[in-house]
Amino acid sequence: MTLNWAIIGTGFISNKVIDGIKRSDGSQVQVIAGRKPDTLAKFQDEHAIPEVSTDYEAVLTDPKVDAVYIGLPNHVHHTVTGAAAKAGKAVLSEKSLTTTMNQADALMAAINDHNTFFVEGFMYLAHPFLQRFQAILMDGRLGDLRAVSGFYAADIWKFVNPMGMGTLYNLGCYPASLLQLTVQTMCGNDAFVNRRLQGVGNLGADGTVCDAACTVRFDNGILATLQSTDSYGTRNAFSVLGTKGELRFVSNPWQPIGGRSHLQWCPYDGQIEDIYVEDDFDAFYHQIKMVERHVLAGDREAARPSPRHADSYEIMGFLTEWEAACRSG
Numbered sequence: 001m002t003l004n005w006a007i008i009g010t011g012f013i014s015n016k017v018i019d020g021i022k023r024s025d026g027s028q029v030q031v032i033a034g035r036k037p038d039t040l041a042k043f044q045d046e047h048a049i050p051e052v053s054t055d056y057e058a059v060l061t062d063p064k065v066d067a068v069y070i071g072l073p074n075h076v077h078h079t080v081t082g083a084a085a086k087a088g089k090a091v092l093s094e095k096s097l098t099t100t101m102n103q104a105d106a107l108m109a110a111i112n113d114h115n116t117f118f119v120e121g122f123m124y125l126a127h128p129f130l131q132r133f134q135a136i137l138m139d140g141r142l143g144d145l146r147a148v149s150g151f152y153a154a155d156i157w158k159f160v161n162p163m164g165m166g167t168l169y170n171l172g173c174y175p176a177s178l179l180q181l182t183v184q185t186m187c188g189n190d191a192f193v194n195r196r197l198q199g200v201g202n203l204g205a206d207g208t209v210c211d212a213a214c215t216v217r218f219d220n221g222i223l224a225t226l227q228s229t230d231s232y233g234t235r236n237a238f239s240v241l242g243t244k245g246e247l248r249f250v251s252n253p254w255q256p257i258g259g260r261s262h263l264q265w266c267p268y269d270g271q272i273e274d275i276y277v278e279d280d281f282d283a284f285y286h287q288i289k290m291v292e293r294h295v296l297a298g299d300r301e302a303a304r305p306s307p308r309h310a311d312s313y314e315i316m317g318f319l320t321e322w323e324a325a326c327r328s329g
């Protein structure tokens with residue numbers, strides 16, 4: 001079976017995701033939908049797409065469409081996901097899930113009411129690099145988990161839609177989701193939600209949080225520090241410390257590429273071991289293959305390391321708590 005996709009939105013990210021669809025032998029793009037006829041015509045021409053539409057509703061209910069990719073700003077993910085789910089389509093919607101818990105509740109209600117597949121577009125989690133990372137967390141070499149630190153800086157504030165609500169929902173969601181995967185994997189599925197979080201931040205000219213830092217104490221004593229900024233730099237770091245050593249990313253965890261990705265295992269009492277993951281494809285391709293597998297199997301949600309429904313909801317709980325702390329601090 002070939003999955004017929006509708007792509008909603010003609011921005012930067014839709015251009016990345018469509019490359020993954022085009023590379024896959026299990027998917028094809030049926031229609032591109034957007035608000036501007038000129039941009040749509042250019043997108044259709046560049047990618048040789050059969051149909052274009054300015055009518056999101058018509059696209060979402062088109063019987064030729066099996067799966068919908070939502071490449072729209074964060075604050076409209078819930079409404080378009082709701083309409084797509086109602087029409088019985090499988091949905092891949094960009095991170096972050098939404099920008100508020102009310103929107104997240106509406107999205108969750110829609111996907112629960114209509115028996116369809118949904119996954120949030122944390123593309124990096126579908127790449128074999130992250131599967132290897134999770135396998136190392138599970139193989140026992142770190143000992144007990146003690147601490148996690150993560151940092152993501154990208155100078156993107158000029159390009160992103162301010163309605164997407166700033167660095168936490170555009171960038172902070174990446175270290176937050178990787179912290180969640182780490183804590184769940186090493187301490188159990190419930191460990192991430194049992195915590196105390198303190199945060200501080202700065203507001204940018206558009207009123208969104210542009211620099212954010214948080215410290216977290218999970219109830220089991222694990223400590224974490226995360227930082228995210230969209231106002232300067234291009235830096236990433238993520239490190240997991242156990243009782244026996246540190247596992248750290250050398251390559252950017254959040255943008256796995258086609259080629260070689262690099263981790264380091266640094267035992268406290270031994271030699272540093274370089275760990276390489278070779279793969280021909282980037283995360284966008286693997287994200288499409290992940291959706292294809294689940295839709296063919298009749299699943300309603302993805303499997304770890306990709307986010308399950310409850311994982312996406314928990315990440316939103318974390319981000320909204322972090323945002324509130326930044327705004328009140």
Ligand SMILES: NC(=O)C1=CN([C@@H]2O[C@H](COP(=O)(O)OP(=O)(O)OC[C@H]3O[C@@H](n4cnc5c(N)ncnc54)[C@H](OP(=O)(O)O)[C@@H]3O)[C@@H](O)[C@H]2O)C=CC1
Pocket residue numbers: 008009010011012013034035036039071072073074076094095096121123159160161164169170
């Ligand atoms: N996974 C990744 O690596 C990345 C993911 N993203 C995610 O992609 C998404 C898009 O972000 P970004 O590029 O900043 O968004 P944009 O503001 O650039 O919009 C993207 C598309 O959405 C359309 N759009 C904008 N506002 C609305 C609206 N209110 N209703 C309907 N359509 C609308 C735009 O149409 P028009 O052209 O008519 O304005 C455009 O086609 C976000 O969720 C972001 O988090 C972004 C970058 C990288």
Ligand SMILES: O=C1CO[C@H](CO)[C@@H](O)[C@@H]1O
Pocket residue numbers: 154156170171
């Ligand atoms: O999702 C994203 C992935 O990372 C990029 C920065 O490196 C961001 O621009 C973007 O929002």
